[in-house]
Each structure stands twice: as structure tokens, then as C-alpha cells.
Amino acid sequence: MKWSYFPRNQRITDDLLNVIDVFNRNNNHINSSEHKLKSDEVLHSIANGLEEIGYSVEKSKRDEDKIKMPVLYGECGKPSLNFEADAFNPCNNIVIEVEAGRAVTNYQFLKDFFESCCMDDADYLCIAVRLLYRKNDDYKKVCEFFDAMYASNKFSIPLKGILIIGY
Secondary structure, three states: OEEEEEOOOOOOOHHHHHHHHHHHHOHHHHOOOOOOOOHHHHHHHHHHHHHHOOOEEOOOOOHHHOEEEEEEEOHHHOEEEEEEEOEEEOOOOEEEEEOOOHHHHOOHHHHHHHHHHHOOOOOEEEEEEOOOEOOEOHHHHHHHHHHHHHHHOOOOOOOOEEEEEEO
């Protein structure tokens, strides 16, 4: 397992280190060099550990089991647009997205980034991707993207930090 925190000139928070610990404790079950799990299977493997540290975790694809994050509000202050997260901790405002094969191939990590930037309560984003997918280093490609984005200094990023985990 590997991880990188952005922006690179800031120290990672203890809350995010706790998320890394959950992934480390489950590495034998989710390691992408040994297992070809779908993202939902990885999320299921780490769900109990995340719940132990205060996260709500998506239980299934049924509407009532999803983690809905408000983006826009309509009449009477009711959310009129929500994006979904795989997991969320309301105490530290960390959104977690777990990806597998589509992370880089379909640029799912960019969608995760965009959506978390729009979420009302999101301060931090953690994206977990496979280290390797079809001989491609997905983790490295995602980190290179965020390195370029932060180094270019052309974007105003509304998140306090982004953690990329390669499993």
C-alpha cells in the first residue's frame, strides 16, 4: 500500500492517518496485486474499520443505503441536488471514494474530485485506487495529476486536502 497527501507542502491530519490505518489493517484482503476486487468489495472490506472511527459507509446501491451529500438547496432549505459518497465522517468532513478498474480508465477520480469540491460539508477527500490495473500504475497516474494541478497554481481548490491511497 502507498499513499500521498496534497498539497505536498502541508502535513497530513491525524484523522486521515486513521483512514490509512484502516486500509493497512485490511491490506491482506484488498491488495490489488493479489486480488481483483470491485470497488464495492473493497469498500465492504474496510467498512467496519471506517465505522469504528466515525464514518457513515454506503451499505448497498439501494437509495436508502447511499450517503447523500448536499450540493444545492431549494425551497425551505431542503437539498435540491445531492452527490453520493462511499463514506463520510461528519466530525472531520472527510469524504472517501473507493475506486477500482474505472479510476483512471474512465477518469472516475476526476468525477470524485469535482463532486467533492461541490459538496457543502466536504473539507477533505480521500480517493483509494488500485496500485495496478491491467499493468497500468493507476496510483501513480492519479498522483501525477494532482501534482500537476497543485504545481500549476491555476486552480482554486476548495478542499483543505486530498489523500490518495493506492491499495
